[in-house]
Amino acid sequence: MRTLLLFDGIGSTDVNLLPELRDMYTKPENTAFFQAMLDTSDKVSAYLDSSTFTQVCPDGYTLRDWLDQKAGRSADVPQNSFAAGLCVYVHQTCQLQPARHHGNDDVASLGHSIGLPAAMIAGMRLRRMDEFIDLATAFLRLVAVTLARGHQLVATSTAHPADVDRYRARVRRGADPGPMASLSGPHRAELMSMIGAFRPNGSISISLANSPKSHVLSGPAADLLEFYFAHHETFERTGTAWSFLSNTIPFHSPHLAAAARQVDDDRSFIGKLPDGDQLRFPVYATDTPRNLQDSTDLVDEFLEQVLLRPIEWELVTRHAITDAAADRIVDYGPGAAARRFTRECLDSGGRRVRFESRKQSVASPALGGQRAMSTLSRPGRTTQGNGSRPVHPVPRHYGNSG
Structure with missing residues (x-):
């Protein structure tokens, strides 16, 4: 195989x-x-x-x-x-x-x-x-x-405690508000439209498109929480699952x-x-x-x-x-x-x-x-890069010895 x-x-x-x-x-x-x-x-x-x-x-x-x-x-x-x-x-x-x-x-x-x-x-x-x-x-x-x-070096942005309590009253699963949040439900085009209308300055971005209807957003925790509150009724109506991740830095985003x-x-x-x-x-x-x-x-x-x-x-x-x-x-x-x-x-x-x-x-x-x-959907194919390239010698030592 x-x-x-x-x-x-x-x-x-x-x-x-x-x-x-x-x-x-x-x-x-x-x-x-x-x-x-x-x-x-x-x-x-x-x-x-x-x-x-x-x-x-x-x-x-x-x-x-x-x-x-x-x-x-x-x-x-x-x-x-x-x-x-x-x-x-x-x-x-x-x-x-x-x-x-x-x-x-x-x-x-x-x-x-x-x-x-x-x-x-x-x-x-x-x-x-x-x-x-x-x-x-x-x-x-x-x-x-x-x-x-x-x-x-990432700029920290913690959510206000009252907003965190308000969020926890609605969403009990997942981590507390942080710099990354996952959504399951909307397609990418819908999500991009929501983000663009909410915060055109780009503080929030789609950092991972994991599958056609599973995405992760990265941005300041306060902005992500505000985004959730602005759309939670839509999320509930459409069955969208929202959850903050336990990550403590906003991977896959310009913030890093x-x-x-x-x-x-x-x-x-x-x-x-x-x-x-x-x-x-x-x-x-x-x-x-x-x-x-x-x-x-x-x-x-x-x-x-x-x-x-x-x-x-x-x-x-x-x-x-x-x-x-x-x-x-x-x-x-x-x-x-x-x-x-x-x-x-x-x-x-x-x-x-x-x-x-x-x-x-x-x-x-x-x-x-x-x-x-x-x-x-497409049949597999082997390209010039797959095992047919010449094998290069591997140097014995990488990095420093200190």
Whole structure:
């Protein structure tokens, strides 16, 4: 089978990843991986100025404290996008270690938002553990510094407590008002019309088009709450589901432009990362249908696609499945959102695609996994980019050694 690897973002990580990460941490086969992750996390903490570090880790605890229970202190993960993003990245990357990952039929990968770095690492197809560790730690520096800069430099806009109480009297599910909110129901054109009429200055934008009728808005919390109050009667009449997300920064929006510029200045600490032409199979962008093997700067791609550009999931998933001629999707999680959105986007006539979780794929590789199928209207095709490009040598070391 031709397999596309799928990596979720942090939008569906309301379930605490800490117990599973701690279990991974205790397994002997993961010792080298986690030692490198913890050492790198400590270096990131030392690199950030004290005010930025306190903002993202208010109790002073780091990844090492979250995972190592031998320290004898209870270190819960902070409820912010910095901690959530780090947990997602470490969870996904641990499963890609050369000794654990045997994807001989992998032909492409796709990452939803913060899942992009794991998709890039998968695309390198590294077989030596030292090379894998070098690359994984370089990407960890990129992810951690980027998320910290996002919290440091985004303009905060908290909703008035009375408005929050008024909102909670109507909507009991989901998080308190924050910089991102999901809507299920209206089509994109309807939503854009509502946003344009409400706030023409662009403070609110569609940051993720996850499926034809599932979208996420990004913007100041106060503006999003005002938008909800202005349209809640329409939402109730049309059956639109509204919920604030637990994200603490407005991903995929112009509000994070200052953070992206600052990360450019952090490149000397982050270190050198591979170029797109070193990817050994296609890794697909999420802003528009394209193959990142053609990219000259994967750091810039990460900043643009995770911080600034909206996700066009229906367009990119249809393109990825067709371009890679994939007939199976293996989902690396940790949540189920990316898989659910992909099913919704592909569910229309034609070509059949099998979905499996990574655990199912490892448990029964011969039989396949979950018998869930989605369809694609166009037949698959193999292009010049899908496995037929020349394989470029992979430099042994990425990033800095400090």
